[in-house]
Amino acid sequence: MRQNGTINDKWNRRTLTPAEATDRLLACVRPRTGFEEVPLAEAIGRRLAVDATTKEPIPHFRRAGMDGYAVRLEDVAAASSEEPCELEIVEHIPCGAVPLRKLERGQAARIMTGGMVPEGADAVVMQEMAEAACGHGREYVRIRKADPRGTHLTPIGEEAAEGTILLRAGQLIGAGEMADLATLGSSRVKVFRKPRVAILSTGTELLDVAAPLEPGKVRNSNAYMLAALIASAGGEAVPAGTVPDDCDRAERLLGELLASDADAVVATGGVSVGDYDIMADYFLRWEGTTLFNKVAMRPGSPTTAGVWKEKLLFGLSGNPSACFVGFELFVRPALLAMQRSYAAADWEFAAYLAEDYLKVNAYARYVRGRAELREGRVEARPIGLDQSSAVLSIKDANCLIVIPPTKSGIRRGELVKAIRLGGVIVP
Numbered sequence: 246m247r248q249n250g251t252i253n254d255k256w257n258r259r260t261l262t263p264a265e266a267t268d269r270l271l272a273c274v275r276p277r278t279g280f281e282e283v284p285l286a287e288a289i290g291r292r293l294a295v296d297a298t299t300k301e302p303i304p305h306f307r308r309a310g311m312d313g314y315a316v317r318l319e320d321v322a323a324a325s326s327e328e329p330c331e332l333e334i335v336e337h338i339p340c341g342a343v344p345l346r347k348l349e350r351g352q353a354a355r356i357m358t359g360g361m362v363p364e365g366a367d368a369v370v371m372q373e374m375a376e377a378a379c380g381h382g383r384e385y386v387r388i389r390k391a392d393p394r395g396t397h398l399t400p401i402g403e404e405a406a407e408g409t410i411l412l413r414a415g416q417l418i419g420a421g422e423m424a425d426l427a428t429l430g431s432s433r434v435k436v437f438r439k440p441r442v443a444i445l446s447t448g449t450e451l452l453d454v455a456a457p458l459e460p461g462k463v464r465n466s467n468a469y470m471l472a473a474l475i476a477s478a479g480g481e482a483v484p485a486g487t488v489p490d491d492c493d494r495a496e497r498l499l500g501e502l503l504a505s506d507a508d509a510v511v512a513t514g515g516v517s518v519g520d521y522d523i524m525a526d527y528f529l530r531w532e533g534t535t536l537f538n539k540v541a542m543r544p545g546s547p548t549t550a551g552v553w554k555e556k557l558l559f560g561l562s563g564n565p566s567a568c569f570v571g572f573e574l575f576v577r578p579a580l581l582a583m584q585r586s587y588a589a590a591d592w593e594f595a596a597y598l599a600e601d602y603l604k605v606n607a608y609a610r611y612v613r614g615r616a617e618l619r620e621g622r623v624e625a626r627p628i629g630l631d632q633s634s635a636v637l638s639i640k641d642a643n644c645l646i647v648i649p650p651t652k653s654g655i656r657r658g659e660l661v662k663a664i665r666l667g668g669v670i671v672p
């Protein structure tokens with residue numbers, strides 16, 4: 246049986262392109278509706294569940310932009326160094342005070358940056374353009390010149406009118422968003438409940454990180470790497486332990502995890518064609534729908550994903566770099582889509598390849614790389630050991646360089662697509 250693709254093993258795998266696999270997956274993702282309300286200080290790194298809208302204009306009063314004097318432009322229009330104009334200071338307005346009176350002809354108010362400009366005034370003259378004086382129990386100021394560059398007066402609503410949507414639901418809350426929410430007076434913020442993602446490691450060879458090394462065994466780095474990736478995608482990682490390469494045991498545990506309150510389960514290891522690749526077997530016998538189990542990509546071609554009652558199950562490769570790439574290509578988009586904030590365009594950019602990449606492949610390669618701005622253009626260079634078993638150079642990558650299928654490799658200077666890595670690490 247052969248249907249529109251390659252079948253190469255007992256699992257009857259049909260190879261999908263990464264785009265086909267992504268489409269299948271995203272079609273199964275339901276945006277999560279669960280939200281919670283958290284104090285503003287705890288909203289950092291979370292995603293807004295509702296739009297944030299201004300209830301007042303910003304700023305909501307006419308604000309001085311300089312320390313100096315609020316004046317009527319009409320009074321100072323003709324002022325010069327030779328013939329300064331003298332105005333009577335009728336009040337002092339520090340920041341936070343409400344002016345008591347309207348400025349009349351010939352009057353000025355001493356005002357500080359951020360102070361509320363009194364009615365009647367239509368400019369603020371910085372104090373460097375003026376001299377204060379006293380006489381007969383009154384205060385005066387001599388204005389040499391109004392600043393021709395501007396009035397130093399911020400009008401009401403300069404940044405946003407009342408009723409403006411500042412932030413959309415799904416927006417990741419970082420520094421700028423915290424400033425916006427504080428400005429809006431949002432002391433409590435409605436954010437999406439974090440998608441809970443269980444992490445299951447499979448592999449008889451896996452050692453706990455605290456265990457001494459043993460011949461033939463490896464420490465479980467994927468579980469910790471995945472926890473960090475899940476957090477950076479706005480999820481809550483739920484460690485679900487390690488099972489040896491025993492399909493019955495994995496089946497029992499996966500059944501429990503899928504029935505738990507987790508929104509998704511990410512398993513690593515055992516998805517290829519080996520005798521002990523138990524996740525591949527599990528995906529044959531589970532009750533869910535397997536969406537794909539072979540993708541035309543390297544690393545991570547055996548990456549598998551399925552859905553059971555709206556819960557996603559990912560079978561990522563055990564090879565660390567393949568596990569990482571499988572997460573970035575499939576798990577991150579799915580978690581972001583659950584939080585209504587996945588847009589491929591946010592993650593993709595074009596870059597010039599900084600060195601030849603001559604490996605030939607029928608599959609697209611997602612090469613860990615570093616993108617940098619050099620002489621005005623973005624250049625991306627592969628970094629570290631370009632193997633799916635590599636673990637140590639994952640930290641050095643800031644992008645995945647997408648090398649399309651090619652018979653002759655790609656030359657330095659060619660324009661390639663790249664995918665941004667990283668994201669906010671949630672506190």
Ligand SMILES: Nc1nc2c(c(=O)[nH]1)N[C@H]1C(S)=C(S)[C@@H](COP(=O)(O)OP(=O)(O)OC[C@H]3O[C@@H](n4cnc5c(N)ncnc54)[C@H](O)[C@@H]3O)O[C@H]1N2
Nearest residue numbers: 446448465466467514515516517522545546562563564567
């Ligand atoms: N004959 C073939 N062999 C392989 C194929 C193939 O098509 N034909 N595919 C290769 C590709 S591509 C990949 S990718 C790997 C996928 O391997 P699995 O997902 O089945 O992973 P495992 O066999 O369980 O382990 C592979 C490797 O990764 C190490 N590992 C596993 N889990 C962890 C962990 N939690 N932390 C750190 N390292 C881990 C494991 O010890 C193995 O070294 O298969 C190729 N083979």
Ligand code: MOO
Nearest residue numbers: 544545546567633
């Ligand atoms: O698809 Mo694999 O990750 O190249 O070894």
Ligand SMILES: [Mg+2]
Nearest residue numbers: 515517519522
């Ligand atoms: Mg294997």
